[in-house]
Amino acid sequence: MKRFVITAFIFLxxxxxxxxxxxxxxxxxxxxxxxxxxxxLITxxxxxxxxxxxxxxxxxxSSMVxxxxxxxxxxxxxxxxxxxxIKxxxxxxxxxxxxxxxxxTDNILNDIPEKPRYVFLELQRIKMVNYKNYLTTRIIYWYTPELYKFTVDAILHSRMPFYSKAGQFISHTVNFIGNQINLGYFTEALRFLAETHTAxxxxxxxxxxxxxxxLEAENKKLLESGVNPERLNRFLKDTxxxxxxxxxxxxxxxxxxxxxxxxxxxxTAYAAKLNSMIEKYKVNNIHLIIFLPPRLDRLQYQELLPVLNALPDDHRLNMADARLYPGFYLASHSFDVTHMNEKGAALYSRNLAEQFVNRMIKMN
Amino acid sequence: MLFNSFSFFIFFIVVSASYFLLPHRYRWIMLLLASCIFYMFFVPAYILILFFTIIIDFIAANLIDNSVGKKRKNWLTLSICANVGVLAFFKYYNFLNDSLTSALGWLQTPNPIPHLDIILPIGLSFHTFQAMSYTIEVYKGAQKPEKHFGIFALYVMFYPQLVAGPIERPQNLLHQFHEKHYFNYHRVVEGLKLMCWGLFKKAVVADRLAPLVDAVYANPENGTGLAAFMATAFFAFQVYCDFSGYSDIAIGSARVMGFTLMKNFNIPFFSTNLSELWKRWHISLTSWFKDYVYVPLGGNRVPKWRWYVNLIITFSLSGLWHGANWTYIIWGSMQGIFLAIGAATQNSRNKFNSLFGNFQGSFLWNVWQQLVVFALFCSGLVFFRSQSLDNAFMLIQNGLQFSQTDFSFSVFKNNPYEFKLGIAVIIILLVMEKLMGGRYIYEWSKNFSRLFNWIFFLLLTLTILHFGVFNSNSFVYFQF
Incomplete structure (x- = not known):
């Protein structure tokens, strides 16, 4: 057994x-x-x-943006x-x-020749990787040692119970290893190359x-292509x-x-990362605004509201308070439980714009 | 749980380590529990069906052993009816009912029997056949009935071969659960080498070819001329690498713990006649049909016409075993007819071949024969792979319409790199199989130095990691 363990260790x-x-x-x-x-879609x-x-x-x-x-x-x-x-x-x-x-966000802002003046970043909780998506390209392509370290730090510093932290840690570690050992890299890279060269x-x-x-516009396309719009139907059954x-x-x-x-x-790990981004972008004259979207669940509020509160006033917007924005929660403005329809999206965009203008006026 | 998934990687390490760490008397409990967990990863409730057949067969075998005369046969019949009944209900109910609906439709009469939404329990055909072989062997007196229910349950449920075989015989496997297996460095390494090769076949070859096959078979109207032929040839390699890859992982993972499972594939594409191919392809199933269907029908010890009918019946049933669809039945029947024609024309073919004198048996002669056998095998696969008979006939019709543009392989153009890589990995596979000559990879690699082994398996592992397809594609044979 000892010989096997040593051999396996050397091989690995x-x-x-x-x-x-x-x-x-x-x-x-x-x-x-x-x-x-x-x-x-990212490409x-x-x-x-x-x-x-x-x-x-x-x-x-995310899709909430x-x-x-x-x-x-x-x-x-x-x-x-x-x-x-603004454009x-x-x-x-x-x-x-x-x-x-x-x-x-980091890479796009490096890549774009004309730097934007304002960048809005949706505040999100660190999520567990769904087991069904483990080791797929979309899940593993972005890991860098620095981001993995940040992810683990943010998990360990979160308010989640221990078992959730353990689950999240494992899910991100497995997928990080998948990234580092280039799991299926050439298969997926060749697929990407072929696709990008296909007119x-x-x-x-x-x-x-x-x-x-x-989502309505997409749903319309789906209906035209004969796909059953299950998502909308499911929501309409129970608004x-x-x-x-x-x-x-x-x-x-x-x-x-x-x-x-x-x-x-x-x-603290999450807030520190966001604060460092704010400072980093300031150097390039980019004003980073982190905003909390509506329609979150209880756990997300528990985690994210304190983080939002730890950011500088000028760099945060709160769109999640249902007492201030009851319109975001109307069934008539909804496509499903987490997303608004076109009408709701227009209202949300206008309200976000108003808050942004107010904040800018206040700043100046 | 799929053999090419992360969960299996962890499962395998935990189960194999636990197996050697536990005292012998507790190992069967751990293996049975592990097998239950392995099976329940698919549809948990279906484990009850598995236990139903296990209980029936366990009791029936013991009753057969304790009975004499006609009673023995009655208990055997009961056991077979229970097994076939479960199989018939879950696998063939809707097929038979839909066929009845179509037939009544011709008479403009509605079918009063309802269509049921049944999900086929994974690997049902495999473990049902394995359980049936046990009661039949006990009835024949070739196997003593197992008195330990847990061991018998493990015989049916042993996780490496639970969902896609090899379909074991009790004489080979059952006694191994009573034996104490010690940790053996060489055997463990051999098992891991075989698993590695199986994973290469599955992740690098089979799953790479799958989208190329789908490009034609999902839209048979696009599969004209050479594209249809290429897609079918790709499918032959896909299904071979998928299934033999699974078998290698199964045999390898059992070998790590000291169990020896039967060989399931023996370089079938190097066969020089169809009969030989069927002795080398899915050996555990073809030998099952030979022992329990073909031989009881009389085999070849009957008048010639009856022999041919026996071949066609056996292979048609094998087709039906693969799936509840007319496409599988036609596929099986075609193979049976080819074999019957082969048997009927053996003498005249021998006379014709003798005209070629010494050329017979030469390398080129063998390659020619292998190509003919491969083409015959592929012609049946058109039905095996097609979703319906209409699709199969459309593809055959389109496939026979060649045009100059076919040689551009336009249907595969969405991924030209994969097309080229697909051909490259097939060549690598064939060269490797030729070199191995039907031996397992660990047997072949024994001929080389330790340094060669290290380099070879390091490169093989790196190839799997970098060129494998890892989006958890299910194994083709799971559906059966």
């Missing part, structure tokens, strides 16, 4: 060394995969953001009420989680436009779920108003 060490050599020396030299290769949006000059405001986030922030509505309110002359682009991508969000497979920057696509989200928001905000001392117990 050699494999790891070879993988790391390929990861850090050979693969970057091959240049098959740029930083944005993990998802088709399309990056190409659009880089190609179309004149975007001076970028929104980064992608489906709910309409740059046209946002720009019209800001430009009407201020002289900021914004929605860089929301489905399932874009916190660490990946930071990875993309018509990726949307052009003109087709991407300002990056916004409401009370939105009411539950509203209650979660009211309860959370009321609680922290009564217990402001609890706001001081926050995820």
């Amino acid at each position: 060490s050699l494999i790891l060394a070879a993988c790391l050599f390929l990861h850090y020396y050979i693969i970057p030299k091959l240049g098959f995969t740029p930083y944005y290769w993990g998802d088709k 399309e949006k990056r190409n659009a953001a880089v190609a179309s000059s004149g975007f001076n405001t970028l929104f980064f986030g 992608y489906r709910q922030i309409n740059p046209a509505a946002f720009d019209s309110v800001v430009n009407k009420n201020s002289n900021l002359d 914004s682009f929605n860089f929301g991508v489905n399932w874009l989680a916190s660490s990946e969000l930071i990875y993309l 018509g497979l990726y949307r052009t920057p003109e087709e991407v436009g300002n990056g916004f696509l409401s 009370a779920t939105v009411y539950a989200r509203k209650q979660a928001s009211i309860t959370a905000f009321s609680y922290f108003e009564k217990h402001p001392e609890d706001l001081s117990v926050y995820n």
Whole structure:
């Protein structure tokens, strides 16, 4: 048994060394995969953001940005009420989680020749990787040792119970290892190369436009292609779920108003990372605004409200308080429990623009 | 739980380590529990079906042993009816009912029997056949009935071969659960080497070819000329690497713990006649059908016409075993007909071949024969892979319409790199199999120095990691 353990250890060490050599020396030299290769939509949006000059405001986030922030509505309110002359682009991508969000924001801002003036970043909780998605390209492509370290730090400093922390730690560690040993790299890289060289497979920057696509518009496309719109139908059967989200928001905000001392117990690793981003972007004259989106659940409020509170006033916006924004929680403004429809998105974008203008006026 | 998943990686390490750390008397409990967990990763509730057949077969075998005369046969019949009944309900109910609906539709009569939404329990055909072989062997007196229920349950449920075989015989496997296996460095390494090779076949070859096959078979109207032929040839290698890869991982993981499972594939694509191919392809199933269907029907010790009918019946049933669809039945029947024609024309073919004199048996002669056998095998695979008979016929029709543009392989153009890589990995596979000559990779690698072994398996592992497809593709044979 001892001989086997020693042999296995040597074998695995050699494999790891070879993988790391390929990861850090050979693969970057091959240049098959740029930083944005993990998802088709990310590639399309990056190409659009880089190609179309004149975007001076970028929104980064998950589908809660992608489906709910309409740059046209946002720009019209800001430009009407201020002289900021905003032209914004929605860089929301489905399932874009916190660490990946930071990875993309950093890289896009490095990549874009004309730096934006304002960058909006959706505040999100560190999420567990769904087991079904383990080791897929989208999950593993973005890990760097620095981001893995940040992710683990943020997990350990979060308010989650121990078993959740353990689960999250394992899920991110496994996928980080997958990244470092280049699991299935050449298969996926060749797929990416083939796809990007196939005409018509990726949307052009003109087709991407300002990056916004409401769920209704997508649903319409699905209906035209004969796909059953299960998501909408499921929601329409029970719209009370939105009411539950509203209650979660009211309860959370009321609680922290009564217990402001609890706001001081926050995820220091996460807040430190966001504060460092704020400072880093300031050097390039980019004003980073971190905002809390509506329709979160109880655990998200518990985790994120204290983090938001730990950020400088000028760099944070709160859109999650259902007492201030009851319109975000109307069934008539909903597509599903977490996302608003086109009407809700327009309202949300206008309200976000108003808050932004107010904050800018206050700053100046 | 899939053999090419992260969860299996952890499961395998934990189970194998626990096996050697536990005292012998507790090992069967751990293995049985592990096998239950392995099976319950798919649809947990279906483990009850598995236990139903296990209980029936355990009791029936003991009753057969304790009975004499006609009673023995009655208990055997009961056991077979229970097994076939479960299989028939879950696998064939809707197929038979839909066929009835179609037939009644011709008579413009509605079918009163409802269609049921049944999910086929994973690997049902495999463990049912393994359980049936046990009661049949006990009935034949070739196997003593197992008195330990847990050991018998483990015989049916042993995780490496639970969901896709090899379909074991009690004489080979059952006694191994009573034996004490010690940790043996060489045997463990051999098992791991075999698993590594199996994973290469699955993750690098089979899953790489899958999208190329799907490009044609998902849209058979696009599969004209050469593309249809290429996709079918790719499918032959896909299904071979998928299934033989699974078998290698199963045999390897059992070997790590000291168990010897039967060989399931023996370089079938190097066969020079179809009969030989079927002795080398899915050996555990073909030998099952030979022993329990073909031989009881009379085999070849009957008048010639009856022999041919026996071949066709056996292979048609094998087709039906693969799936509840007319495409599988036609696939099986075609192989049976090819074999019957082969048997009927043996003498005249021998006479014709003798005209070639010494050329017979030469390298080129063998390659020619291997290509003919491969083409015959592939012709049946068109039905095996197609979703429906209509699709199969459309693909055959389209495949026979060649045009100059076919040679551009436009249907594969969405991923030209994969197409080239697909061909490259097939060549690597064939060269390796030729070099191994039907031996397991660990047997072949014994001929080389320790340094060669280290370099070879390091490179093989790195190839799997970097060129494998790891989006948890299920094994093709799980559906059966």
